[in-house]
Amino acid sequence: MGTPAWIPAGENDFGAESGLYRRLRDGCAQEWVAYTWHPFVQGLSDGTLPLAAFRTYLIQDYLFLIHFARAKALAVFKAESIEAMREKTASIGAILAETSLHLTYCAEWGIPEPVVRGTPESAETVSYTRYVIDRGLAGDILDLEVALAPCTVGYAEVALRILADPKRRVEGNPYQSWIDSYGSASYQAMARAAAARIDTLGESHGGAARFRSLSGTFAEAARLEARFWQQGLDAA
Numbered sequence: 001m002g003t004p005a006w007i008p009a010g011e012n013d014f015g016a017e018s019g020l021y022r023r024l025r026d027g028c029a030q031e032w033v034a035y036t037w038h039p040f041v042q043g044l045s046d047g048t049l050p051l052a053a054f055r056t057y058l059i060q061d062y063l064f065l066i067h068f069a070r071a072k073a074l075a076v077f078k079a080e081s082i083e084a085m086r087e088k089t090a091s092i093g094a095i096l097a098e099t100s101l102h103l104t105y106c107a108e109w110g111i112p113e114p115v116v117r118g119t120p121e122s123a124e125t126v127s128y129t130r131y132v133i134d135r136g137l138a139g140d141i142l143d144l145e146v147a148l149a150p151c152t153v154g155y156a157e158v159a160l161r162i163l164a165d166p167k168r169r170v171e172g173n174p175y176q177s178w179i180d181s182y183g184s185a186s187y188q189a190m191a192r193a194a195a196a197r198i199d200t201l202g203e204s205h206g207g208a209a210r211f212r213s214l215s216g217t218f219a220e221a222a223r224l225e226a227r228f229w230q231q232g233l234d235a236a
């Protein structure tokens with residue numbers, strides 16, 4: 001299947017042309033558009049997102065990152081090789097470091113650390129993070145990586161699209177630092193590696209024969225990502 005027309009040029013370089021990642025993404029066009037073109041994203045892009053929406057999102061994202069690190073720890077356990085174990089172990093360190101940075105970032109947005117730490121997880125955060133962990137517990141490393149991929153690669157696509165289109169750039173956009181962090185070379189490289197890993201695991205772990213099940217996982221994770229954005233808008 002070719003890349004659908006709704007994905008603008010420049011956002012197509014995650015995963016190989018006929019690899020498993022592209023097939024998964026292209027196979028859930030509706031969920032993918034609802035996630036990556038969500039109104040929350042449009043608000044980030046043109047700077048019109050209400051601050052209350054962003055603050056709610058930031059707090060829940062801190063809680064999300066903690067469980068994301070747990071999911072990566074599960075990926076170490078489920079990894080197919082010592083090299084993959086090393087790579088996943090490094091990514092846990094990176095996420096845990098990001099949680100500290102996230103607290104600093106929240107403080108810059110006027111949310112003190114005790115507030116972030118003391119806020120309970122929302123239903124959206126619980127449902128998304130536990131879904132990913134459950135896919136990993138019930139399945140193998142490919143099931144887990146597919147459940148994680150919309151998170152890593154979706155944000156890279158979103159940032160790339162915003163940065164690539166001058167029409168969407170706004171002078172003094174309060175969300176520019178958020179956009180820049182996901183558009184950074186290091187984040188983009190990590191996302192490309194995540195998509196490439198899905199392609200590789202697809203080859204080694206029978207991805208074609210398991211496509212139906214994997215596609216369901218990928219689409220569900222994309223749907224849960226859209227709900228994660230939506231909770232911010234609902235709070236504003």
Ligand SMILES: Cc1ncc(CN)c(N)n1
Pocket residue numbers: 061064151152155225228
């Ligand atoms: C909910 C969510 N999804 C994705 C990302 C980016 N890895 C994030 N920080 N938060």
